[in-house]
Amino acid sequence: MALAITGARLNGEQVCLRTADGLIEELGAGVEPRADDDRIDATGLALIPGLVNAHTHAAMTLFRGYADDLPLMEWLEQHIWPAERRLEADDVYWGTRLACLEMARAGTIRFWDMYWKQAATARAVKDAGMRAIVGAPLIDGKDPDQAPRLLAKARRTIEEIEEAGQGAVRPALAPHAIYTVSEPSLRGIAEISAERDVPVEIHLSETEQEVTDCIAETGLRPAQYLDRTGLLGPRTVLAHCVWLDQAEIELIVERGATMVTNPVANLKLAVGGVFPYAAARAAGAEIALGTDGAGSNNSLDMLDDVKAFALIQKHVAADPAAVTAAEAWEIATGQRAELVGGGPLAAGAPADFALARLDAPSLALGELDAGLVYAADASAIRMTVVAGRVVYRQGDRAELDEVLAHAREQAARLGLVRS
Amino acid sequence: MALAITGARLNGEQVCLRTADGLIEELGAGVEPRADDDRIDATGLALIPGLVNAHTHAAMTLFRGYADDLPLMEWLEQHIWPAERRLEADDVYWGTRLACLEMARAGTIRFWDMYWKQAATARAVKDAGMRAIVGAPLIDGKDPDQAPRLLAKARRTIEEIEEAGQGAVRPALAPHAIYTVSEPSLRGIAEISAERDVPVEIHLSETEQEVTDCIAETGLRPAQYLDRTGLLGPRTVLAHCVWLDQAEIELIVERGATMVTNPVANLKLAVGGVFPYAAARAAGAEIALGTDGAGSNNSLDMLDDVKAFALIQKHVAADPAAVTAAEAWEIATGQRAELVGGGPLAAGAPADFALARLDAPSLALGELDAGLVYAADASAIRMTVVAGRVVYRQGDRAELDEVLAHAREQAARLGLVRS
Numbered sequence: 001m002a003l004a005i006t007g008a009r010l011n012g013e014q015v016c017l018r019t020a021d022g023l024i025e026e027l028g029a030g031v032e033p034r035a036d037d038d039r040i041d042a043t044g045l046a047l048i049p050g051l052v053n054a055h056t057h058a059a060m061t062l063f064r065g066y067a068d069d070l071p072l073m074e075w076l077e078q079h080i081w082p083a084e085r086r087l088e089a090d091d092v093y094w095g096t097r098l099a100c101l102e103m104a105r106a107g108t109i110r111f112w113d114m115y116w117k118q119a120a121t122a123r124a125v126k127d128a129g130m131r132a133i134v135g136a137p138l139i140d141g142k143d144p145d146q147a148p149r150l151l152a153k154a155r156r157t158i159e160e161i162e163e164a165g166q167g168a169v170r171p172a173l174a175p176h177a178i179y180t181v182s183e184p185s186l187r188g189i190a191e192i193s194a195e196r197d198v199p200v201e202i203h204l205s206e207t208e209q210e211v212t213d214c215i216a217e218t219g220l221r222p223a224q225y226l227d228r229t230g231l232l233g234p235r236t237v238l239a240h241c242v243w244l245d246q247a248e249i250e251l252i253v254e255r256g257a258t259m260v261t262n263p264v265a266n267l268k269l270a271v272g273g274v275f276p277y278a279a280a281r282a283a284g285a286e287i288a289l290g291t292d293g294a295g296s297n298n299s300l301d302m303l304d305d306v307k308a309f310a311l312i313q314k315h316v317a318a319d320p321a322a323v324t325a326a327e328a329w330e331i332a333t334g335q336r337a338e339l340v341g342g343g344p345l346a347a348g349a350p351a352d353f354a355l356a357r358l359d360a361p362s363l364a365l366g367e368l369d370a371g372l373v374y375a376a377d378a379s380a381i382r383m384t385v386v387a388g389r390v391v392y393r394q395g396d397r398a399e400l401d402e403v404l405a406h407a408r409e410q411a412a413r414l415g416l417v418r419s
Numbered sequence: 420m421a422l423a424i425t426g427a428r429l430n431g432e433q434v435c436l437r438t439a440d441g442l443i444e445e446l447g448a449g450v451e452p453r454a455d456d457d458r459i460d461a462t463g464l465a466l467i468p469g470l471v472n473a474h475t476h477a478a479m480t481l482f483r484g485y486a487d488d489l490p491l492m493e494w495l496e497q498h499i500w501p502a503e504r505r506l507e508a509d510d511v512y513w514g515t516r517l518a519c520l521e522m523a524r525a526g527t528i529r530f531w532d533m534y535w536k537q538a539a540t541a542r543a544v545k546d547a548g549m550r551a552i553v554g555a556p557l558i559d560g561k562d563p564d565q566a567p568r569l570l571a572k573a574r575r576t577i578e579e580i581e582e583a584g585q586g587a588v589r590p591a592l593a594p595h596a597i598y599t600v601s602e603p604s605l606r607g608i609a610e611i612s613a614e615r616d617v618p619v620e621i622h623l624s625e626t627e628q629e630v631t632d633c634i635a636e637t638g639l640r641p642a643q644y645l646d647r648t649g650l651l652g653p654r655t656v657l658a659h660c661v662w663l664d665q666a667e668i669e670l671i672v673e674r675g676a677t678m679v680t681n682p683v684a685n686l687k688l689a690v691g692g693v694f695p696y697a698a699a700r701a702a703g704a705e706i707a708l709g710t711d712g713a714g715s716n717n718s719l720d721m722l723d724d725v726k727a728f729a730l731i732q733k734h735v736a737a738d739p740a741a742v743t744a745a746e747a748w749e750i751a752t753g754q755r756a757e758l759v760g761g762g763p764l765a766a767g768a769p770a771d772f773a774l775a776r777l778d779a780p781s782l783a784l785g786e787l788d789a790g791l792v793y794a795a796d797a798s799a800i801r802m803t804v805v806a807g808r809v810v811y812r813q814g815d816r817a818e819l820d821e822v823l824a825h826a827r828e829q830a831a832r833l834g835l836v837r838s
Contacts (some may be wrong), residue, residue, distance in 0.1 A: 012496055022768065032648075061780070061783065061784070062791075063785075064781075064784050064785045064790070064794060065784060065785015065786040065787075065789035065790045065793070065794070066710070066784075066785050068743075068744055068785075068786065068789040068793065069739060069740050069743040069789075070739065070743060071738070071739060071740055072739060077741070079640065098780060101780065102780045105547060105780075105798075119606060127619050142425050142470075150452065227764045264730065265735075267730035267731065268729075268730055268733060269733075269739050270733040270734055270736065270737050270739040272734070272737040279652065294794070295455075297793065297794075298781075298789060298790070298794040299793065299794045299796075301796065304723075304726070304796075307723070308727070308730070310481075310687075311686035311687055311727070312680070312684065312686065312731075312734075314686060314687060314689040315685075315686045315687075315691075315693075315731075316688055317689065318689050319490070319689050320489060320490055320491060320494070320687060320688050321486060321489060322689065323488070323489060324487075324488040325487055340466075355628055359816075359819075360575070361480070361517060361521045361819070361823070361825060363825065364719065364826070365480070365483050365484060365485075365585075365826065365827065365830050365835065366483045366484015366485050366487075366822050366835070367484040367485070367487065368484075369735070370484035370487040370717065371484045371717075372486075374484070374687070374716065374717040374718065375483060375484070375713070375716075375717040375718045376488065377720065377723075377796035377797055377798065378720075379524075379796065379797055379798045398777075398779070400778075401560040401778065404780070404783050407783070407784065408783065408784065411784050413740075413781060416784065416785070
């Protein structure tokens with residue numbers, strides 16, 4: 001099926017975008033729809049690149065609003081982990097379906113996921129029509145004896161995710177963190193990643209405790225230690241990156257790894273620090289943005305996070321010009337991190353994009369970038385297209401109602417009921 | 420006209436709410452609609468108190484996305500002030516109509532405004548069916564010789580706002596700030612406020628410069644100086660309150676003035692500090708929340724600001740439990756500031772409230788307070804009712820389209836065009 005989006009605004013022009021085989025075939029002011037195209041009249045809509053959520057735990061939509069406002073360890077140990085031990089594939093499937101819809105309705109086209117029951121995640125992504133990079137959390141409790149078993153599991157999950165995702169999903173390796181995975185396992189994961197050309201997602205330097213512990217145990221700061229394991233490379237995405245020092249930033253840039261900032265989750269869990277964006281940008285880092293899971297955000301709406309990113313960075317720099325709207329928008333759409341994102345919309349690129357309403361109060365006046373970053377919410381998104389298929393159309397509720405009914409059932413099964 | 424809202428969820432019950440003469444006449448599980456009530460089926464909707472925006476400059480919707488990401492003084496001197504000098508009543512009228520709609524669509528029922536052409540603001544509020552407390556900015560360039568003229572203007576604007584607002588608007592006195600108004604004028608405004616029982620809105624301690632200058636000129640910190648003028652009293656609302664010290668907090672509490680925090684605007688303009696909420700709460704302060712104008716936020720959506728408030732306070736306290744969702748929600752709905760807000764929804768209270776969709780992804784699972792504070796956006800609001808009249812119904816676009824067409828015209832007239 002080929003789409004023809006007609007009359008959309010792009011950089012001050014009215015353009016037509018035609019898709020074929022999931023790619024943008026033609027895009028421009030002079031492009032004409034063909035007779036057998038499925039036409040979408042985009043008059044009054046802006047064509048925008050989709051948002052890329054570079055770090056989340058999608059199925060945690062089931063945990064939204066469950067046990068909020070608690071200290072991190074109490075939240076995890078007394079609430080989240082006990083509930084997660086009861087997780088079954090159907091929970092993850094419906095939680096992820098809900099996450100996909102939430103992301104699509106706010107213009108997100110692709111996400112990086114790390115969660116249990118990864119085959120169910122991959123199936124949900126495929127069924128939702130989204131794209132994702134999916135990794136199973138790899139944890140060995142820092143017991144080196146567990147490494148062989150963990151690495152066997154790592155290899156197995158790659159096949160499993162690939163099979164379940166049927167082309168919609170790229171498998172990743174997701175060692176949870178340096179404080180939950182032994183060094184032999186980290187080294188082994190680096191080898192599998194290189195051998196299979198599979199990306200790696202890992203939490204890095206979310207809390208100051210992680211840094212203190214790492215130095216105490218290894219004499220190295222987290223990024224330096226990760227480098228020793230071979231995992232700091234161009235295939236690796238580092239979530240959080242709050243407590244990096246200058247030498248670590250330079251090392252990460254040298255190795256070509258991507259830094260992902262999760263501003264809302266960092267503020268909500270009160271990790272105490274802020275991603276050192278100014279230093280990372282000055283060093284030429286690859287930078288992307290993520291929501292983290294709905295348990296610690298509690299939204300998967302990247303329009304929320306791009307605003308929070310710009311605001312907190314302006315605040316810590318004590319400079320309203322520290323981040324511009326255009327710059328924040330590029331980061332949120334993956335255009336500042338090669339591994340995570342893509343280039344601008346152009347012929348030959350994947351047909352992944354959104355259409356934003358220029359008659360939304362947030363976008364009706366003023367610069368479009370500023371409107372998207374500082375003012376827009378999901379109600380400004382008219383439609384989201386992934387791989388040339390409409391995955392969200394404002395006003396259609398049938399899929400959402402079905403998914404919500406299932407998600408409610410699964411949440412009830414897990415005992416996550418409203419008080 | 421009397422409304423009967425049936426089947427709404429409130430505190431775990433299905434209730435009916437009946438209005439009469441702009442008030443809630445009956446509310447409860449056993450209440451039945453009467454034959455001639457205008458019935459609204461609220462099955463699947465939660466009845467929630469409306470949000471109260473305790474500090475804004477409504478008509479600045481026209482300036483949204485115009486000249487963002489600039490240092491404060493460059494933004495004001497080179498962009499905002501020159502454009503504001505061209506403002507006419509129609510600009511303010513349509514800018515405010517747009518603001519009213521934007522606020523209503525995100526569940527806001529009432530706002531405190533400070534802006535030029537105040538009669539146009541008042542007319543717009545009345546025509547939109549909203550409620551507001553409206554003050555004309557009072558500025559004499561700190562020239563005491565201007566005081567008689569300014570005070571005459573202050574008295575005149577009270578009448579003018581009252582007349583234009585026709586009951587929808589309560590007039591206020593809005594001395595801009597201690598650094599733009601002379602002491603004799605501030606004293607005179609305090610006298611008029613007492614004599615006429617009119618509330619006062621003033622910016623206080625938004626920037627550190629204001630504190631430094633005030634100490635240099637008067638030997639007092641801003642709140643102490645304001646107290647000397649007689650303006651620090653129970654009728655006064657203090658916007659921003661970023662750079663207060665402990666003694667000032669205690670003084671403000673003793674005098675019964677209300678502190679309004681504007682977290683998004685403070686972060687966006689990078690004032691460098693954060694409202695000292697923990698100290699203010701511990702001292703028993705009256706506290707409310709505001710968006711500030713769309714020029715410095717850029718949204719008037721209080722659901723955005725309540726999340727930003729909770730996040731930034733958790734961050735500065737380095738404690739995820741520093742603010743709970745329930746507490747943030749009370750602040751955002753005016754329930755922690757007697758002058759600004761009201762009590763909970765109950766018979767006899769104004770019929771000002773919203774209906775939230777329990778089938779919105781943000782509110783379908785988990786605690787309602789957490790959903791509203793951390794996850795909901797405007798698309799979760801089904802309907803907003805002010806004084807017993809529906810002022811916003813999701814999906815109705817006729818009024819918005821009309822208002823946007825006018826707002827675009829006015830913005831073009833002012834030269835605020837998209838590049």
